[in-house]
Amino acid sequence: MNDSWFKISVIDGAINICLFLEMYPECSINDAIERLRTGPVSLACYDYQKAQALGELVGWETFSVEGSRCEKLRGILKSMLIYFQPFWARHSYLGRDKVIVFLNDNALQCLKIAGLLESPLSDAVMTWWEGIGRFFRSIEESRKLQIGREGERKSFNYEKIRLRNELITREPEWIALVDNTANFDILSYKRFPGDLTSESELMIEVKACTYEPKSFILTRNEWLKAIESPNSYMFHIWNLVKNELTVLTVEQMLVHIPSNHGNGKWETVKVVLDY
Template sequence: MFEGFELSMSAIEALRIVRSYMQSDVSLSVEQAARIASKLEANGVDYSAAATLDRMMPSSSVEADNAVTFYRSCVETAVLSNPIWMKTITLGRQKFVQKLDRDAASCFRCARLLDEPPNDEVVDWWDRLQSMGRRLADQARLDQGREAERLSLLHEEGRLKTLGINRSPKWVSIEDNTVGYDILSYDPGPVEPVARLIEVKSFRKSGRFFLSRNEWETAKKFGSAYSFHIWDIAGKQLSLRSVDEVRRCIPTDNPGGRWDVAVIDLSVEAF
């Protein structure tokens, strides 16, 4: 969202008034329409904030005559412009609204997006925005994972050079994401280099990462030939862990079911 901009009904209604003048006279700029409206219309709206919202919202997106439709379009523009809102909206309508301030929540209410029970149009609106939020979150996780893998490739290139191994690490996960590891590197062997299988994990300050059942089964299968690169992306800090070290943090299956994804915390004493 634009720096310093706070979504409010005074900004949205001001923009709707301005847009209505601009629709009546297409020669008017936003500033000209705002000056006219400020003289002829009732007070209590924020034409300065409307100018900021106008830059965020495509001018051809919706007509100003239908107030609810216009409000809804403004709210959507604000959500799409706010990374925090796009992340939070995936939690569901109630959880999302609980995290809004009173002015922002009022905008959603005036846009009829909080109606109870919600009609099909409102449900579709929330589903669409939540789907977009999930796609952004998935892309962010993928981007972070790829960044960590690139860092590991650079690390392994340097390590192999230091060891005098005239080979290059291979970025396996780009070609096949089902093998259970991300990078094929090498260690010195008795006659020639031997394979080093590397699973790359990453986090941003949390110290936690996820490990799938397939990754763990592959790790157990290869044992000492398998290792974990765990990157704190924020600080570009690498932690190296062996299979035996990770084993201490693996959950135990029970009669009620088997685990599918484990949450591993670097900060726990066992690790």
């Protein structure tokens, strides 16, 4: 597990190896570890076996950070977080307290010794958390984009098959790929019941998730687009894990839409489907 690398005995072991090799560059890493293990008790107690594996994994330059003890640890931890991306660090863009609740004792000790749990926060510590949060926010946004695109791909393929089965010769268009401001994702076509000759456009807004119950965020602009043409707009909601599609009309979505009050206007709404 990625969390297992976040132990102060491992990190300090890697730091000690680097310091030793700076003093005795003619030594190999194995020689350095052997001499550290048989040296003073204060240096012999670290987990050098795992420290060697860590250094070879993330690069020894990670542990050659200049500065005070806290500054070194902060730089090392930042590099390790970016490399391993442990579960708890992925919540850092939500704030430090959201990270702490997921930490095991070893990771908690690392952050504490690095001064990253101090209160009130110093400028240096605020800058550290801000940088980590910004990195993992970009990761999360990229993940959500990939989930959304996968849902759109599934709806695009679903519509190709549906049109073919209904003997509609036109092909769907993946609008979101060419215009992400259109407030719908797929342009398809449909026939009204009893009319086998004429076709009308069908705008489809696609949402996707990877959990139960299915939930998604709907924006005000998407809803305003939907109610412009309620008979020509549809919602596709995918559970990607189950490869399960829920199709909702504008009328069916209406029950989930909040009301404006006073001078306030809703901008986004989280819709949870209890299916």
